[in-house]
Each structure stands twice: as C-alpha cells, then as structure tokens.
Amino acid sequence: MxxxxxxxxxxxxxxxxxxxxxxxxxxxxxxxxxxxxxxxxxxxxxxxxxxxxxxxxxxxxxxxxxxxxxxxxxxxxxxxxxxxxxxxxxxxxxxxxxxxxxxxxxxxxxxxxxxxxxxxxxxxxxxxxxxxxxxxxxxxxxxxxxxxxxxxxxxxxxxxxxxxxxxxxxxxxxxxxxxxxxxxxxFLGGKSxxxxxxxxxxxxxxxxRGVKGRYFxxxxxxxxxxxxxxxxxxxxxxxxxxxxxxxxxxxxxxxxxxxxxxxxxxxxxxxxxxxxxxxxxxGRATTNYNFLSQRPKNPVDTKERTGSGMPAGKLTRGAKPGQWNLSARVSLLPGDLVRLGVEDEPGHRVVKVTRAVPKGGRLTLTFADGPRPESGMPAFLIDRRERGxxxxxxxxxxxLAKIPEREAKPVEFSPALPKPRKAGRVEPLAISVWRHPDMRKEKGPFGVWVSTKRAHNLPLQRAATVWWWLPPVVWPDEESEFVSLIAAIVSRGGKRFVLGAPWQTGLFPKGGKGVDFWAGPFCNIANPLALGELARLGFAGAFVTPELSGEDLLALPALSPLPLGVVYKGAWPLGLSRVLSGEVKTCMPVISPKEEGLWAVKYDRTYWLYANWEMDLYKHRDALEKAGYIVFADLREPLPKDITRRERTSHFNWEVGLL
Structure with missing residues (x-):
C-alpha cells in the first residue's frame, strides 16, 4: 500500500x-x-x-x-x-x-x-x-x-x-x-x-443592553x-x-x-x-471554533483582547507633555512594529521600535501630533525582523536579486462576451419576498424564503405561482432537510426557485429538471461573463447584486444573455453568520458609536444581521425598468418589537459607487 x-x-x-x-x-x-x-x-x-x-x-x-x-x-x-x-x-x-x-x-x-x-x-x-x-x-x-x-x-x-x-x-x-x-x-459606504x-x-x-463590547x-x-x-x-x-x-x-x-x-x-x-x-x-487569542463537533467554541469572546498581535505592555504618561512610556512585557528589537490600541480608539497608531528593550524595560515614545493615547492603552507586537x-x-x-527582471510587454485581450438576449417588451413584475406571507392579502405572485424550521407555514397550496427563495447559506447538517423540503415543494407544483448560490442546484431532484432557476442576489452576480456561465448552466434568469453603483446597474441589462431582476427595496442583511456572541440577544438593538443600529435574528441554523434602516432604490425604478430589468424584489423582514426603524434609507452604492 x-x-x-x-x-x-x-x-x-x-x-x-x-x-x-x-x-x-x-x-x-x-x-x-x-x-x-x-x-x-x-x-x-x-x-x-x-x-x-x-x-x-x-x-x-x-x-x-x-x-x-x-x-x-x-x-x-x-x-x-x-x-x-x-x-x-x-x-x-x-x-x-x-x-x-x-x-x-x-x-x-x-x-x-x-x-x-x-x-x-x-x-x-x-x-x-x-x-x-x-x-x-x-x-x-x-x-x-x-x-x-x-x-x-x-x-x-x-x-x-x-x-x-x-x-x-x-x-x-x-x-x-x-x-x-x-x-x-x-452597506456603510462602497468598501466591499x-x-x-x-x-x-x-x-x-x-x-x-447598556453594555459596551466588541460583540462581533x-x-x-x-x-x-x-x-x-x-x-x-x-x-x-x-x-x-x-x-x-x-x-x-x-x-x-x-x-x-x-x-x-x-x-x-x-x-x-x-x-x-x-x-x-x-x-x-x-496573532490574536485563538480558538478552534467549530472544528470539534462535540465541543464547538464561540469565536467571539468579549473578555479576550480583540487586537491582533502579541501583548507587549501598556502605556503610561511620561514626565514631559506628549511623552509616553511603554513598560515592555516582552523583549523588543530594533525594527519591531508595535501597535498601540485598536483602530477605533483615539490615539491608535503603529510605531517602529528604534532600540533594543529588554523584557521589563521601558520604551519612551513622543507624539507631537494626532490624537493622544490614553494611559493604560495596551500595546501589541505585530511584526518583527529578528536577525535569525x-x-x-x-x-x-x-x-532573487540574480533573477533578471522581465520586461513588461503590452498584451491585448478582447473578451468574448455572451450574446445579449433580445430585449422584447416584458411587463415588469414586482414581488414582495416574505418570511411569513399573509395569504389573505397576497393576490398576485410573491416570494417566500424557504425555511426548514417554518415548513408548516409555507404556502404549498400556491406552490406553482410562488417565487421560492433559498437562503444564501445551507450548512451540511441541514442539507438533507432542505433536500426533502424542496422535493415537497416541487411535488406540489413549485416551479421557480431563486438560489442563494449557483451550487444549490444540487439540492433538487434530478438536478432540477423542469424547474426554473434564478440566481439570487446573494450569488453576487455583477458582470456579463458570469451571467453567460449561468446561462450555460441552464439558469432562467438572475438577480444582480445590489452592491453595484447606479451606473453599473443600469449598464448590465444591455449586456446580459439572461433576464434580470434586482432587489430595489427592503431589508438587506449586513451579513450572515453561524454564531452569535452569548452576550447578544436576538431581536434586540446593538448600537455603534455613530448611532448605527442593528439586530440579529436566527433562521434555521444561520444568524442574519440587519441594520435598522432599509435600502430603497424606488426613485430609480423607472430608470431600472428602462434599462431592462423585469423583476423587482422587495425584501420584507419582520421588525422586532424592540427595534425602532430609522427614518433614513440607504441607496447602497448607487451614488458612492463600488470601489
């Protein structure tokens, strides 16, 4: 062997x-x-x-x-x-x-x-x-x-x-x-x-709940x-x-x-x-996270330091104005980089050590400009170039120095873009996407998030007309549940599914034969070549990522081989996580120093994090229709009773652009 x-x-x-x-x-x-x-x-x-x-x-x-x-x-x-x-x-x-x-x-x-x-x-x-x-x-x-x-x-x-x-x-x-x-x-401003x-x-x-912490x-x-x-x-x-x-x-x-x-x-x-x-x-304090199934560990521990680097001591005020002393708890070498505090603290900066400091010794630092650090601010050794x-x-x-530098020669490349679809007249469709739809109020087509934990609430009696939205993440320990639930929806006539990732086609019986797949907005589709690959895989359409700038969103339909949809309103999540700090309660406000509010809610085995203000591109809907979008999704998220919706709305990156 x-x-x-x-x-x-x-x-x-x-x-x-x-x-x-x-x-x-x-x-x-x-x-x-x-x-x-x-x-x-x-x-x-x-x-x-x-x-x-x-x-x-x-x-x-x-x-x-x-x-x-x-x-x-x-x-x-x-x-x-x-x-x-x-x-x-x-x-x-x-x-x-x-x-x-x-x-x-x-x-x-x-x-x-x-x-x-x-x-x-x-x-x-x-x-x-x-x-x-x-x-x-x-x-x-x-x-x-x-x-x-x-x-x-x-x-x-x-x-x-x-x-x-x-x-x-x-x-x-x-x-x-x-x-x-x-x-x-x-979502906070174009830096994705x-x-x-x-x-x-x-x-x-x-x-x-009145307590400050680094909860994420x-x-x-x-x-x-x-x-x-x-x-x-x-x-x-x-x-x-x-x-x-x-x-x-x-x-x-x-x-x-x-x-x-x-x-x-x-x-x-x-x-x-x-x-x-x-x-x-x-590095930071460490964890083995979920690696051991029988002993998973929450990687968020607010009692542990959150800054990267080896703890190197704390700052105290020096004898002169603008002077600070670092009492070194580890030996420091010339050229070492030491970070003072963490990025959102006043006085945070990185300094280079200029002389050897033994463990227990003192390094004097002088700051002539910028915010001054506070006494007691921790210092972290983040890089060193020791002689060994x-x-x-x-x-x-x-x-490396003996390898001759290659001459940079210009190259040409003309991408073979997929052939755009013929833009025939299609009546645009607006759908609201619900966690728990009120069937008495929904007369036309609408969307529903597929959830194994709330399967009994799914409108299976109207399976053929519903747009079924799969979550952006399906974990291995819930895959079989989703496979069974999807099979039940298909058996009831479910036809149109909006996938959270292109790879979710594998969740369907016979690979989804006879079913229309739309790539959902969490597939992060943003260019015609990606759309061409989806078309090759048999997708019927795609929702474009709303992260794009307005200019890019308006340009894409003319280049697309597939019909396109867009999320133009509603609650867009800040992110999805498999964990939540034990100190954070779901559906209760978490507030940043800039008064940005958010909350967490759990669906199936994933936590969704939402801002307390919605995205709203409604005023651009006419332009989006003229550009060629045919489906407009409004993501409706139940607002917890302890959360107050802010008056502000987000245009996401429509104006600021996506860097």
Missing amino acids: TEAKKPEILAPAGDPYSFLAALAAGADAVYCGLKHFSARMLARNFSISELAALAELARGRGVRTYVAVNTLLKPDEAEKAGRLVKRLVADVGPEALIVQDLGVAAIARQAGYKGELHLSTLANVSSPTGLAMLPGLSFARAVLPRELSVDEMREMAEAAPEGLSLEAFVHGALCYNVSGRCYWSS GLRGRCVQPCRRLYEH SCQDLSLDVLTKALLTIPQITAWKIEGRKKGPHYVYHAVAAYKLLRDAPDDASAKKMAASFLEQSL LMDKIGPLESA
Missing part, C-alpha cells in the same frame, strides 16, 4: 519578505495577490514583474505559486482582468488561480490559462451536493468555509467528485460573517469585502494539534494559513509550526516546538 500524499502547507504572502519567509520555512505553496482584483487590497500585494521573479525562485525550489484573482468583477472590467491574466500566463506562470467570480473563471479560460482554477471560500460552497458541478466549470479545487467542523469536512470530502480536491483553513483571522456573505462594510476593501466594522465597539470581533483560528484529524481525509490536499496582511515573522512561524504538525503528528517534541512557534506568530529570520531570508533575497 502506498502512503497517502501529505497535504500541502499553503502560506500567505502580502509582500516579498513574507514570500521569502514562506520559502525559508518550507511551505509547499504560496498564495498572493496582485495590486488589482485581489480580495486583500489592503495588503501591499505584488506587481507582475515582482511576482514573476518570486515565482521563478519558488519554482526552482519545488514550491508552487497561486495567485488570488478573487474579487467581484464589475460589468466593464472583463478586458482589464483578461489583460492581467494574460500577463500572469506570460510572465509568472502560476500553478493555480484562486477565483470567486464565475466571470473571472471564464476570462481565465479565454486568456489561455492552463493551470488549475481554485474556487475561493468567498464563493461559499457550504454543503456537499454543491461540489458535483464544479469540475464542469473547470475547477480543480474548492476552498472550504472556515465554519465547518471536521465531521462536516469529512461529509464534503465524501461527496467530492473525482478530480476535485479540497482546501481547509487551519490558522489565521476569522471573519464574523460567512465569507462571501458579508455586506457590512459595503467582495472587492477586497473591507473596513472591518465587525471589529468595532458596540453597545447592547472574532478570535483567530488555530487548529494546531487538531490538524492530525485532517490527515485522515485524503481529499483535503491543502492546509491553508490565512494572513496576507501579516509580516514575514508571522508567515515563517505559522508555516514552520504546521509543517511540524503535518510531518510528525505523533511526536511530542515536534508538537511542543510547533506550539512554541504558534505562540510567537503574533533575516539570516534565513538573506540567501533567498540574494538568489
């Missing part, structure tokens, strides 16, 4: 030093982003020429390079994205592209990319039946959601078709909301997580010794470390730790060394 192939250790890199640190630590593959179309736009990221040299260096050492082109693609960006992929093909030759947008996958094929396509966790393949269709879309790997337990990962692995491998996160930052199902930052611009409102301070700020994921269980799942071929915004110190120590845990899972000394490396990786690490990186840096 041959020994099962070990999963690769997949390291993050947001800058050249982090890339070299990954090589020095023995990573099998490195994933990184470019300065465009990366879901970590706040990382430094790479130019093509810079990455070409690093990829060549890595290839010479048997290390693969994966490039994340994993943002939502706007309607007019196909040509730009295609030129970028062609440059990657010509100069970098990455072994894989990580994408979340079906339009980018289509562009990669058109641009002549022959390597692997990996479907990002942002695409949210969250239940086993969704995996079957991925090889047909040219995907060789799916990145699993971070919320899954090891038992659920095993279910996913058993359902994976031949030729499709899986990738699991083992370490790094956790988002409160499910990846690809968070609109919080975008799906475009790599998230401003992390979940990390902020909120007030709930998660600890970091760290599976450490528990990764031994993943070695029994051969379909999981990669252990992914999150952290493209982290420095080389973090990358080196995290990679070295998981390499030990993979290669010597039963060696006590190796596990001890790995634990030591992880303690030095400068730089000595390991040094030879690699020298080897």
